[in-house]
Amino acid sequence: ERRRERRRLLQELGEQRIPFLSPTDAGFQDLWESSYSGLALRRAGALPEDLHSRVQSAFRTLRHKGCLLRDLVRVRDRDVFTVVSRALVGQPGYTYRYLDTRLFAIPWHNEEEKQEECQGEKPCCDADLRTACRALLELNRFFCTDIQQKQKNTVSEEKEQDKETEKEKEKEKEKEKEREQEKEQAEETKEEDSDSGQGCSHSSPPQTSFSDAIQFNITLLNYMDPTEMSQLKDEPYYGMGKMAVGWHHDENLVPLSPVAVYSYSCPSEKGVIVEDEEGSSKEKEEGEKACWRVGLKVAWDIHTPGLVLPLQSGDCYYMTDDLNRTHQHCVLAGDTPRFSSTHRVVQCSTGTLDYIQKRCAEALENLQTDPQTSTHSLRSLLPSTLQNTEEIHNEVEFEWLRQYWFQGRRFARFCSWWSKPMEQLEKDWKQMEVMTQLLLSIVEDESNVQEGRREMAETLLNALADRQQHRQTWRDRCQSSLAQSLPPEEAPVDRPHWNNEDPSMPLPFDLADIISRVESLLWR
DSSP: OOOHHHHHHHHHHHHHHHHHTTTTTTTTTHHHHHHOOTTTOOOOGGGGGHHHHHHHHHHHHHHHHOOOOEEEEEETEEEEEEEEEEEEEETTTBBBTTTEEEEEEEOOOHHHHHHHHHOOOOOOOOOOOOOOHHHHHHHHHHHHHHHHHHHHHHHHHHHHHHHHHHHHHHHHHHHHHHHHHHOOGGHHHHHHHHHHHHHHHHOOOOOOOOSOOOOOOOEEEEOOOOOOOOTTTTTTTOOOOEEEEEEEEOOOOOOOOEEEEEEEEOSSSSSSOOOOSOOHHHHHHHHHHHHHEEEEEEETSSSSSSEEEOOOOTTTEEEEEEEEHEEEEEEEEESSSSEEEEOOBOSSSSSSSHHHHHHHHHHHHHEEETTOOOEESSSSSOOHHHHHHHHHHHIIIIIIIHHHHHTGGGGGOOOOHHHHHHHHHHHHHHHHHHHHHHHHHHHHHHTTTOHHHHHHHHHHHHHHHHHHHHHHHHHHHHTTTHHHHSSSSSSSOOSSSSOOOOOOOSSOOHHHHHHHHHHHHHHO
């Protein structure tokens, strides 16, 4: 759908370009206030100097340790490397999913974890990485507080505006009252009583509650070096320049939640960034182009001019209200390397370790083990229960295990936080393989007159067909030329994988034969 919409817009534009405004253009501020009011800029001076120092040191530490890596993502059914190098830092056990890729967060370390370390728990990261992650947590807290205060101020301003409006209404009522008094002197007292009652009848403006404080739960770190980004595309609609990150909405976020971005441009030896306000317009324009810039546009709109905001090192910006839903943004390349930390409230209903562990427990409730013989059996054969179990089985394998071994295991070199949880998930998944084997035995048992056997077979067939298809897709991805081009410590791993004759596994890896057998049962 997006590709068709993009093609339509480009055809409609032809050789023309939509206008866009930057700070040197007349009307820039009016455009910002009228069409991009959800965008807020925080200049570097608004943040404490020591916070700048710690955050920028954290960026350098993460890059020095090799934590910032280009992701192998899925775009239009093919794998591509991101131009940007990334890492995810955030709440322990959180993930962020984009472009069919799940990133696994390196935890930012809070005071509670410090206490655990004092009690003898082995840290998952070395001291330098923990210090870096804590600096990002401190930045996160600053953003949470700052946006909260900004929203309170906005509500206060709206209330003041409402008060002014009410005062104007009261003045108009007083004038109306005077006119009525002149016409009907005989009813003056009655009218005054009526008016005083009307003055008390106004409904109060809606109150905004701030009991639920904004809590960003992850930050996506980006590193971009224009000297290493040889295939930057030109911005196609406005002619804004080279894009390091194309037009997009941020994905997988809680609806209407804000996004906060910290931008750090590494010092330039060229001295091309112009900051003298008395310089010529040409110098300012060249300075803007040398800066990293964020571009914004109203989504799929060719009539509203775009907006380009130059970012000096240490500047921050917020996308609030519904800006991320109604607008798109891009990142326009500057002349020097740049780090950014983009803080988000990710949709965590299905993206946390706690969630998938509970799903595993839900599925395994249907597996019982005889304490005497250690043999397994299924507690319930209700179609809804069987279907739910097989769906969880596939979710664990394809949304967690294979995603981790394709992408997340790269970080195990310097952070071991996910290692034990993924081992346990794999054990739970193997138990679900046992449950599938038990269901297969029931379906294939000719002597079984179990009611609903055909429905069980259909449930099993759908789950197996889906599993077989996804396993092949992941095998192809792991064996692609791009995947094979990575160094061994970063290359994707096709896991879980086993030989069909492996006696430790209840079912073969290749399910083609089993699928044929179940299909033949349904054809009878």
